[in-house]
Amino acid sequence: MSGVPVTRTRIKFCGFTRADDVDLAVRLGVDALGFVMWPKSARSVDIEQLAALSARVPAFVTRVGLFVDQPAELIEQCLPYLDMLQFHGNEAPGECQQYSLPWMKALRMRDEIELAKEAERYHQAQALLLDAYRPGTPGGTGETFDWSRIPANLAKPVILAGGLSADNIADAVRQVAPYAVDVSGGIEASHGCKDAGKMTSFVHQVALADAR
Numbered sequence: 535m536s537g538v539p540v541t542r543t544r545i546k547f548c549g550f551t552r553a554d555d556v557d558l559a560v561r562l563g564v565d566a567l568g569f570v571m572w573p574k575s576a577r578s579v580d581i582e583q584l585a586a587l588s589a590r591v592p593a594f595v596t597r598v599g600l601f602v603d604q605p606a607e608l609i610e611q612c613l614p615y616l617d618m619l620q621f622h623g624n625e626a627p628g629e630c631q632q633y634s635l636p637w638m639k640a641l642r643m644r645d646e647i648e649l650a651k652e653a654e655r656y657h658q659a660q661a662l663l664l665d666a667y668r669p670g671t672p673g674g675t676g677e678t679f680d681w682s683r684i685p686a687n688l689a690k691p692v693i694l695a696g697g698l699s700a701d702n703i704a705d706a707v708r709q710v711a712p713y714a715v716d717v718s719g720g721i722e723a724s725h726g727c728k729d730a731g732k733m734t735s736f737v738h739q740v741a742l743a744d745a746r
Contacts, residue, residue: 543707543740544714546598546693547733549577551726556590558730562737565714566596568620571612572604576725577718581611588615598638601625609633620663627656636660638693642667643679653689662688663716666696678702681710700735707743715740 547559548568559567569584570577579587588597599616601609603623610633619637621630630637639656640663641647653662664684666677678697691713694706699720706715721736723729 541744543712543744545737545740546596546714546716547718547721547728548598548600548716549575549718549722549726550587550728551577551579551583552728553587553590555728555733556587558728558733560590560592560595562733564595564737566598566618567591568598568600568716568718569616570600571608572600572602572622574602581615584612584615606632618660622665627658630656631658638663640665640695643683643696649683649685649688657689659690661691661693661713663693663695665716681706684710698736700732700739703736703739704743707740708746 544565546566546568547564549570550556550559550567556567569579569587571584572578584599591597596617597615598618598620599612600620600622603625609619613633613635616635619630619633619635620640621637622640625639630639637659638661639659641649641652642665644667649662656662666679681694684692692710693714693716694710694712695716697720698706698715698717703715717736721728721732
């Protein structure tokens with residue numbers, strides 16, 4: 535889906551609020567951990583929590599901060615605890631690239647969106663994260679979208695999100711062949727509280743899909 539050869543689907547778990555969940559994700563070999571800094575989210579953490587949780591993440595696991603149209607001053611305060619930024623609002627390219635870290639842009643799959651044009655607009659992003667669209671909700675809807683809308687050979691690596699779980703992730707990997715997948719609600723017992731069994735099963739299903 536991206537022009538980047540995919541030999542293994544990378545995995546990002548998002549919405550961490552508890553140390554034990556971070557530790558398990560690391561043991562499972564998850565590639566990236568997401569921390570929601572948008573205060574209106576049920577999964578949000580403050581800067582003190584971010585600092586404590588990110589300190590548990592070892593080398594070679596990417597710490598991603600999720601922001602939604604938030605002040606540059608806040609984002610700057612979070613930078614020491616992150617490796618990458620994820621913009622989930624209406625941020626223009628110039629707003630995203632003003633920081634010292636690499637970034638990705640989340641796009642909600644509205645009916646009228648043209649991914650090829652968005653890939654060109656956000657050409658300095660490290661990836662495009664594609665999520666389901668629900669008015670007034672910038673992410674974490676628990677809903678999927680029509681994966682056939684993702685064009686082949688998109689100019690940026692695709693991170694597939696939106697309603698993923700152990701029940702559908704194998705189909706998603708086989709159909710879309712994304713560079714990476716992103717999951718939050720699909721591995722939870724409740725908002726911000728991960729479920730160890732669901733986390734483990736998700737990782738296992740991605741590995742099975744990659745092996746086929």
